[in-house]
Amino acid sequence: MTILVTGGLGFIGSHTAIELIESGHEVIILDNLINSKLEVLDKLFEITGKRPIFYQIDVTQQAALEEVFQSHRFDGAIHFAGLKAVGESVAKPLEYYYNNLVSTMVLSKLCLKYGVNKFVFSSSATVYGDQISPMREDMPLQRTTNPYGETKAMSERILMDTASVNPDFSVCLLRYFNPVGAHDSGLIGEDPNGIPNNLMPFVTKVAKKELDTLSVFGDDYDTIDGSGVRDYIHVVDLARGHLAAIEKMGPGVSIYNLGTGRGTSVLELVEAFTRVNNVVVPYEVVARRDGDIATSYADPTKAEEELGWSAQKDIEDMVGDAWRFEQQNK
Template sequence: MNILVTGGAGYIGSHTCVSLIAAGHDVIVADNLCNSKIETIDKIEKISGKSIIFYEIDVTEESKVEEIFLKHNIDGVIHFAGLKAVGESVSKPLDYYYNNLVSTMVLSKACIRHRVSKFVFSSSATVYGDNKVPFKEDMPLLETTNPYGETKAMSERILSDISKANEGFSVSLLRYFNPVGAHESGLIGEDPNGIPNNLMPFITQVAKGKLKKLSIFGSDYDTVDGTGVRDYIHVVDLAEGHVKAIEKLEKGINIYNLGTGKGTSVLELVETFKRINNIDVPYEVVDRRPGDIASCYADVSKAEYELGWKAVRTVEDMVRDSWRFEMGV
């Protein structure tokens, strides 16, 4: 298939491009590089051995998206492009609602106009709100706890309504949990612009000495050690889940959790990183972060049964590969 990957120069998008190419598909990347680097495209090409068509555009701009659809015979879209920091979404809600919702509407409109039948959406476990764990795809969604999560929930509703109104438009909503790790080559990984918002790049930059210490947000949650519990999934496992999702996309609306089904606390992740990589990570415990919940992990049985997909990489693999990427090994 010829697949348009929006946000394809980003963390999850770049790994998915590699996995798509390995599975025999061709990719076209659209990315505005607001939180990614153009060098990543070269690295994808180096890993895959194939050249990539790249457009530096913002997919909220309908005319520029239309140009891509006119130039290429696109079979499917995987939509990653979006702002993604929970904390920042609380302080900048308008940016998040505009960027994340408009991009989804612009892309789906182009798909309908050009009869592109396959659409995979990068959703999030945040749509479950502060629900009972493990999160299951068929459970009622509670009110989201931050604007980022709300943009994902609203995008899911938009895509579901569009699919119901357009029989030929099939959608897979992938609710994934906390991606970490990097490609085994060490060439691509999580490389945010500026100070990281996510936990793992913060850990690696502290370990490397680029940042002084790690801030752990909250130690009084009702969890094994008081710190937040998350379902950390290796980004390569996650990327392979996207390949399965678009290859096996059924008619209508399809919803899948992509995680490991196991919760790991922030402190457990930090201690595993220190042990596996034999390096210290100074940290301090600070107040809880707005919009965070205590515990979040997935029931992943549906993806295994319907897609034949299961996460196979361990937390040890995740911290080892993250450090290898940070060190440029």
């Protein structure tokens, strides 16, 4: 298949591009580089021996995007492009609503116009809100606590409504839990522009002494050690979930959790990082962050039953690969 990958130079998109290329698919990448670097294209070539066609385009720009649709015939689109920092979304709601919603609408509109009938969307476990884990796809969604989360819930709604009146248009909503880790080549990984927002790049920066201490937000949650519990998933497993989705998705709308089904606390993750990599990560416990919940992990059964996909890598793989990438690349 020929697959359009928006946000394909970012963390999850680049790992997914590798899995698609290695399975024989043709990949065309769009990215505006707001949170990624052009060098990732060279890394993709180094890893796969193929250099995907790349367009530096903002997906909200319909005219520029339409030129790409006129130049290629796509069998499917995977839409990773989006802004993802929860805290920043509270400070800049309009930027988040504009970028994340307009990109989804423009891309789906052009997919309909050009008969691209498979659309895979990067959603998030945040749409479940503060419900009792394990999270299941048939749980009612709750209002999320920040504009970023709302853009995911609204994008899901927009795509479901669009699919309901366009029977040939299939939509697969993938709700990610907490992607971490890096490709085992050490060539690509999570490399955000600016100060990291997610836990793992923060841990690696502290381990490398680029930042002084890791802030652990709260140690009084009702969890195994008081710190927040999340379902960390290796980015290569997550990428393989997209491959399974684009190859096996059925008609209409399908929704899958992509998680391991296991919860790990922040302090357990720091302990695993220290043990596996033999490096100290100084941390301090600070106040809880607004909007954070105690525990979130997936029930991944549906993806296993319907896509034949399940996560294979464990927390040791995740912390080891993340550290290898950090050491090799900065």
